[in-house]
Amino acid sequence: MDLAALKSGMDTIWVVLTAAMILLMEGGFALLEAGFVRQKNAVSIIMKVFVDISFGALVFYFLGFAFMYGKDAAGLIGTSGFMLGGDLSHISLTISNDTYWLFQCAFVIAVISIVSGAVAERMNFHAYIIYTIVMTGLIYPIAGHWVWSAGGWLGKLGMIDFAGSAVIHALGGFSALAAAIVVGPRIGKFGKDGKANIVPPSNLPLASVGAFILWFGWFGFNSGSTLSATNGSIGHIAVTTMLSAAAGSATCILFTMLRYRKSDPPMVINGALAGLVGITAGCAFVGDGAAIFIGIVCGIAMVLATEWVESRTIDDPVGAFAVHGVSGSIGTIAVGLFAKPELTSGPAGLFYGGGWQLLGVQALGLIVVSIWGFVLTWSAFKLIKRFVPVRVSRDEELVGLDVGIHGVPAYSEEHDFIDLKQLNPTSIDAKKEQ
Known part of the structure; x- marks a missing residue:
């Protein structure tokens, strides 16, 4: 066996294994969200996760992958690769297109799972299926094409988003915000004066296990994005991932002790996730110290964002926007500040002598992707609402x-x-x- 074939085989094993790790994160999402909602809605969370996996995979196979990685049209959308057929010769990797599809399929499933938590306990199941098709077949693939595909206009400008702080998390977080606004708050969540009432989680140990599974899967999420088992940066990516998550969690332990006089368990759980989200864009390009700083900032910002969302009478039961939208935004911008020249193939971050170029591109990309997710989700929900109720009946919600x-x-x-x-x-x- 020649070296090229050996490398291809090793890379294939690596990508398939990390794709499986990412898919296992759906178990984490299921446990996390089921633990955060009330007992009477735990099954509905599990069913939404099954919709994410099954419908998400099929739609991404038939449509999404082609729109995302197909032959480029004006830097906006792919036009080949439907059902993995047609012209995909521009994808030049050491792994097969089938293997690449599997890895990217795990990503698209994660995106829609971000939205499911924000509409928990009151969204119509039929409407959720329709929206899943729209997100996995259109909203996410087009945004992904702009940044990650050969010819995508944001990628050509030099935007860096290694594993998706913007393309996955900011997009998913702002989509979740739009969905929560359109669906409206749960019955009794806010009083007549607009003050939020506490809805206690049903099972925090369950939510904690879900967070630990997500934390584990994130090593596949980030390190697997090398798409190569022989990439020398795998270890560094794993270290920055670990440090940012730990910093986010530790920060929330201390910050909530100072702010609430008690360490708040849901905030601590989400603090770890915020650190993971924040480091996803720059895990391969920033140093260890920057990773810790990113985790700290994301942890504090997540707590403040959670409070801000409630102050606007927006009901987000699992903190999807605060964790993914806000932390994803911070992580995307952080690349423009902390990217080290020896780790990037393009411009370095502002603090490493790269000037304002990369920071400007990161900010532009973040704004575009976030607006795209928010506006398209808002529009999709409004359109779906004309044909199918997006919210369950009052009796169904109460029971x-x-x-x-x-x-x-x-x-x-x-x-x-x-x-x-x-x-x-x-x-x-x-x-x-x-």
């Missing part, structure tokens, strides 16, 4: 989406028997009884 929409509670030890006809008259078992 809980698990029973009201899916016909089964998450925790049933309180019942010896369940009358399926009452929970879900259309269920298979109920039909058999009839």
Whole structure:
């Protein structure tokens, strides 16, 4: 076996394994969000995650990958590669297009999962399926094409977003914000005076395990983006990822102790995630000290952003915008400040003698991608609303989406028997009884 074939084989194994790590993050999203919402809505979270994985993968196969990585048209959209066919010769990698699709498919599933948490406990399941198709087939792939594809206009300008602080997290976070605004707050979340009422999480240990799974998967998210098992930066990427996450979590422990006189567990959980989101853009291009600083800033900003969202009477049950939108924005800008010349193939960051060029490009890219996600999601929800309610009925929300929409509670030890006809008259078992 020649060296080229050996490298291709090693790279394929590496990318497939890291893609599997990223896909495992869906388990993290499921546990995190199920722990943050009330017990009566835990099943609905799991069902949305299954929609993310199943519909997301299929839509990305049929449409999304082509729009994202197909042959470029004016730097705006891809025009080949539907169902992995057609002209994809411009993708010059040591791995096959099938392998590359698998890795990118794991990314697109993560994007839609960001939005699901922001609309938890009150969004219509049918409308969510439709929006998943729009996000995975159109909104995310086009934004990704601008930055990551051969010929994308932001990529040509020199924008750096190694593993997606902007393309995945800022896009997903601002999309989540738009979705939360259109769907509206949960019943009873805000009083008549606009003051937010506390909705306690149902299971913080479960949410913590979800966060740990996400933290684990993030090493695949960031290090896997090298797309090469022999890339010498894998270790450095893993170190910066770890340091930023730890700094984000530690900062939230201390900051919430000072701000609330108690260390706030949900904030600490989200602090670790904020650090992970923030370092995603520059994990390969910034030093260890910068990674820690990014985590610290993201941790503090996440807490303040969570408070700001509630002050605007916007209901975001899991803090999707604060974690992903705000921290993704910070991480994208941080590249323009801290990128080290020996680690980039282009301009360095402002603090390393690169001037304002990279910082300006990063800011432009962030603004464009964030507006794209917000406006397209807002428009999609408004359009969907004309055909399908985007929100469940009042009765369904009060009884809980698990029973009201899916016909089964998450925790049933309180019942010896369940009358399926009452929970879900259309269920298979109920039909058999009839």
